[in-house]
Amino acid sequence: MTATTLHDPAHREALWALESAFERGDLVTLFGDCTVEYDGRAASSLGPGARLLVLKPDGAALVHTDEGRTPVNWQPPGSEHRAAVRDGRLRVRSVRTSPAETLDVRFSDVEQLAAYGVTGGRGVDVVGSEADLKRRVLAEPETVEPGFEPLATERESEAGPIDVFGRDAEGRPLVVELKRRRVGPDAAGQLARYVAAIEREMPDGTDVRGVLVAPSITDRAADLLAEDGLDHVAAAPPDGSAAGKGDDGPSPTAPDDDDDGADRHS
Amino acid sequence: MTATTLHDPAHREALWALESAFERGDLVTLFGDCTVEYDGRAASSLGPGARLLVLKPDGAALVHTDEGRTPVNWQPPGSEHRAAVRDGRLRVRSVRTSPAETLDVRFSDVEQLAAYGVTGGRGVDVVGSEADLKRRVLAEPETVEPGFEPLATERESEAGPIDVFGRDAEGRPLVVELKRRRVGPDAAGQLARYVAAIEREMPDGTDVRGVLVAPSITDRAADLLAEDGLDHVAAAPPDGSAAGKGDDGPSPTAPDDDDDGADRHS
DNA sequence: GCCTTTATTTCGAGC
DNA sequence: GCTCGAAGTAAAGGC
Structure with a gap:
């Protein structure tokens, strides 16, 4: 399990990092100022704004703002992510067929790019x-x-x-x-x-x-x-082997003791 | 718009960073090995595994694995995030009332913590x-x-x-x-x-x-x-002012030219 | 493979 | 506040 981070990268740097992250099957997040275009079952267009883009190796893509449980835009698993630099902006595009859908995220400014290697868990799991x-x-x-x-x-x-x-x-x-x-x-x-x-x-x-x-x-x-x-x-495989993918249904959880040294948020 | 990152922090460091991020109203992501417990409308328990936790200043919390569009666990907006170090692990807890629900994420290992300041956009927007x-x-x-x-x-x-x-x-x-x-x-x-x-x-x-x-x-x-x-x-405010929260419904999008210098992912 | 049913559905509109 | 209905619903189960 690894995490590599680029802070305020040039678009070229970000592109290289994305390419190798895609290659490795990493889970990727990008944060920065971007526009978002979606066209498929419906169509939508978001103007410039700060957003978090999550790209999963299974093809899922999520665009999150700082509000809401639901992503403002997304692409389901099975899509294909591509990256390019165009018109001086980093473009990440996620495409799927049947139905034909395209998600286009264009960063005018990438604040941070992170690539998380989840390879270990994946292999063990399978x-x-x-x-x-x-x-x-x-x-x-x-x-x-x-x-x-x-x-x-x-x-x-x-x-x-x-x-x-x-x-x-x-x-x-x-x-x-x-x-x-x-x-x-x-x-x-x-x-x-x-x-x-x-x-x-x-x-x-x-x-x-x-x-x-x-x-x-x-x-x-x-x-x-x-x-x-x-x-x-x-009975399931012991903890730590198949864990992490949430395959089986919800199981009862014992209520937990109180916390300490805590800090509130919202 | 800022992004601060901690790589492989000690739990104490992570806690401090979380506290100040909560204070600032930042959007936070944590990646690492963790267990997840949820209890509320339903109940579930996930064993150790690599996951991405997203904490939003509006109280939403999302636990994502490297697969799927839907988070494996979550908490809706309006919840309250707290962090603590307990039993040598970093615990992030998100609680809401009516209905009473608790999401408990315990990291045995924090690979990366990132805090994204979205304050600029927020203020302009409002x-x-x-x-x-x-x-x-x-x-x-x-x-x-x-x-x-x-x-x-x-x-x-x-x-x-x-x-x-x-x-x-x-x-x-x-x-x-x-x-x-x-x-x-x-x-x-x-x-x-x-x-x-x-x-x-x-x-x-x-x-x-x-x-x-x-x-x-x-x-x-x-x-x-x-x-x-x-x-x-x-009529809506011109682009770039109220943009970013996706308030109004989907609007038609012109089809886009092809991409180049691209790289595939899944 | 497609269809039906479920969901911690979420989310918005109306009352 | 609650109820009702739609969703780019997503995802699982059944056929």
Whole structure:
């Protein structure tokens, strides 16, 4: 995690910084005097003024003034950011297609440009998250249920590799499917296929259980699990791994103690 | 317009900077590793992760990750920001009442803190904007209507000072009420009172006209004006004065030429 | 993929 | 103050 800052840069400097920030996939903020033009589903035009422009690596762009929760102009994720120097001004343009929309921000003066590297979190999130959840289940099998005993990971089956395979407190085979985030019916179906595959392996009449471990599931997925006699356990990867993207729904929060040494604002 | 930046500050330093930024009414951004707790209309909890926190002087707070148009957590305008150092972490808390809501952001590591002074624009916007519109009307009286002749500004009347008073092409008294942004029924009523006050001053039977000059008006206001035989002229303060807050609705934008020397992002 | 429903919706207008 | 409706709604869930 890094942050590089340019204070009062020349437009050329700002352009270079933007280019490399885009290259690295950084989160970028620009503050300065600018005009804003938007044309797409609607159209709008803002005269010169001090604003904060936030450019995200997923293509989202936000133009904020010092007031309001909602950006005065924006571009949704999936847009493409470009930067150029034109007519002595730094122009940042964010374009998307279907629908065709263009956001054009022209800085007469860039007060500050900051590029924040979020690369670390991104990579960990994508590749390491379900692995973290697996590690947690293996380290604390009671996460799945009391008495659960893991016997194998990535156990092969006709339906594919099973995340965690083991036995429950009563010795019954138990298939565990892990998902790092909220899941829908597809995950329920996947678990059902694994359970059915194991049942075919086992002597006739063997009761094979299935547990879906995920932070939360949709109603439809819960219905499907119930129909197939499968269970769901609400558990997420441990803190600090998949954290930060706010994937699962709101969770209750304990009220907090008072603060001290504080300072008011508005 | 100023921007002060702290790079990798100690929590104490960050706290001091926040305090003075709050004092000045600055727009503040913090980037770093933090947890986020929200409790109010709903409740949510985010584990450690890299995020951008935006604190506005009007009380709005936004927590952004590197993805999405919508903040992962926020607090609407009207909230109160406070900062403190607690348990070795910088805590920024934004609280509002009715409904009772609390947003709690705790930084284990502040990568960067920036305070943007928007004071200049703010003051100009608030105190200078209607004056700019008045200057425009005096410089170009045909903005109100062809043949309009301004005779006085802030002319006293029983109902209060009249923005611009003059005579129309046919010599009839004309009261002009100026508004820098879109107006509702209140402005129509105000104009009607001015017109009535002038009618009382004039010889019986004198026809006194009234014109409301504003970028746009609500339907209800238009109805009221029509009932009283008053007029509306769509005109806004010239560019660069009231600009920056995006007060009036979207206005058509001319399509723009292509860009060059550009660089892509996502 | 498109459609429907939800939201800490936000935001503005009318009453 | 509250209620009602629109939004460049955004985003998730279901089909």
